[in-house]
Amino acid sequence: SxxxxxxxxxxxxxxxxxxxxxxxxxxxADRWIAERxxxxxxxxxxSLFGKPAVFIHGQAANKFVFTSDDSIMNxxxxxxxxxxxxxxxxxxxxxxxxxxxxxxxxxxxKPECLKLYIGEMEEEVRRHLEMHWNGKQNITVLPLMKTLxxxxxxxxxxxxxxxxxxxxxxxxxQEILEGLWSIxxxxxLTRFNRGLxxxxxVQNILKDLVREKRVELESAASSHQGLIxxxxxxxxxxxxxxxxxxxxxxxxxLVMVAGHDTSAVLISFIxxxxxxxxxxxxxxxKEQEEIKKSKPSGEFLxxxxxxxxKHTWRVAMETLRTIPPVFGGFRKTLKDIEYExxxxxxxxxxxxxxxxxxxxxxxxxxxxxxxxxRFENQAPIPPYCYIPFGGGPRMCPGYEFARxxxxxxxxxxxxxxxxxxxxxxxSIRRDPVPVPAQGLPIQIRPK
Ligand code: HEM
Numbered sequence: 001s002x003x004x005x006x007x008x009x010x011x012x013x014x015x016x017x018x019x020x021x022x023x024x025x026x027x028x029a030d031r032w033i034a035e036r037x038x039x040x041x042x043x044x045x046x047s048l049f050g051k052p053a054v055f056i057h058g059q060a061a062n063k064f065v066f067t068s069d070d071s072i073m074n075x076x077x078x079x080x081x082x083x084x085x086x087x088x089x090x091x092x093x094x095x096x097x098x099x100x101x102x103x104x105x106x107x108x109x110k111p112e113c114l115k116l117y118i119g120e121m122e123e124e125v126r127r128h129l130e131m132h133w134n135g136k137q138n139i140t141v142l143p144l145m146k147t148l149x150x151x152x153x154x155x156x157x158x159x160x161x162x163x164x165x166x167x168x169x170x171x172x173x174q175e176i177l178e179g180l181w182s183i184x185x186x187x188x189l190t191r192f193n194r195g196l197x198x199x200x201x202v203q204n205i206l207k208d209l210v211r212e213k214r215v216e217l218e219s220a221a222s223s224h225q226g227l228i229x230x231x232x233x234x235x236x237x238x239x240x241x242x243x244x245x246x247x248x249x250x251x252x253x254l255v256m257v258a259g260h261d262t263s264a265v266l267i268s269f270i271x272x273x274x275x276x277x278x279x280x281x282x283x284x285x286k287e288q289e290e291i292k293k294s295k296p297s298g299e300f301l302x303x304x305x306x307x308x309x310k311h312t313w314r315v316a317m318e319t320l321r322t323i324p325p326v327f328g329g330f331r332k333t334l335k336d337i338e339y340e341x342x343x344x345x346x347x348x349x350x351x352x353x354x355x356x357x358x359x360x361x362x363x364x365x366x367x368x369x370x371x372x373x374r375f376e377n378q379a380p381i382p383p384y385c386y387i388p389f390g391g392g393p394r395m396c397p398g399y400e401f402a403r404x405x406x407x408x409x410x411x412x413x414x415x416x417x418x419x420x421x422x423x424x425x426x427s428i429r430r431d432p433v434p435v436p437a438q439g440l441p442i443q444i445r446p447k
Pocket of ligand 1: 075102255258260262263324329387388389390391393395396402
């Protein structure tokens, strides 16, 4: 036992979960983690969400987590995530299964495909602004951005039409999200219990959707060549579907969860930053106005236009560095592992976090300062140090998708609206994604 890392596993099942979740909600989780690192050093043991874990940090630790072989360490979600999202989603699969499903997903999310989506994405943004911003004086940004990014994914990836079905999905996904980082004890009215119930309802809706897409595919009537159709199209020699119905349903849920809240949070914090920092706002506005002026009125943005939005993307990158939407994640050891002279027993969780390298002043000078120019002027960032999208074979496949929707949305916001914050409180809480105070209420004026 003296070979396992220092630290304590705390109370059975509960471990340090409550104190960690409390710190997340109070936005002191970065400090909670940093204090742990200071107290125990590069590796320590704890117990989170019902299972023993080790927390490791720093560039070498990130590399170890992101590149370790599937035979040593597997991707692993907490019990609550696994039970709510399902055990056949990409984040639970490994080896050949992971490669098979990931490549189907990635073929949809690669730039060559996304180039074709820009127009559709832009239509969603225009429709959103027309419905929720135009004619309004006061709005709350985060819930609206969640609506927007959810609609973009529903339309572009899954071809779920507007209406009652989409509205139900929005509501259930909110409950799913709230249950993901919870203690997996299934008592009535707990977040976990509500998440499980919402998950069962969503799975039924999605199964119907998959069957509809299958019928459309078989009758060649499919107008939307979305992700579901593509997954249904992966066939073996005997024309048998190679991606099971459960795999399709669980992965739709994963993409909805992984893809909509994260981007909504990123765009919301950019909106807050632009209101708070006139110099950065002026530089972003100049870049976007130049692009707007170079085009006939009403024409859609092109891939080339997006490539010109360099400064806007640097602002987004710095936002992701300082307020990463994903706090961290878990892997699970498949055998006893030696790390830094310690033993990590088989079956334990390995916990990594983004903030430890993002806020390390050996990697980013003056890490607390918001400085988008660091991505222009600074020497290249060492590998595995800037990790808002993770790294290695499991690095976020939605990176380009998120980049495009962020740039398109910011383009429309800064060229069509002026805004100011209605709430001076710059605090955030994590739930588990960062949430600005009161969801970021703002006062808007059309330009
Ligand atoms: C700002 C937006 C986003 C951020 C910060 C983000 C971040 C991340 C992170 C940190 C991971 C985990 C990597 C790991 O465990 O090594 C991840 C995984 C994933 N993300 Fe994203 N993501 C974003 C947007 C999206 C979008 C838009 C989609 C889909 C359209 C998406 C789909 C996924 C999927 C499917 C995975 C699991 C990959 C795997 O296990 O192989 N993400 N993302």
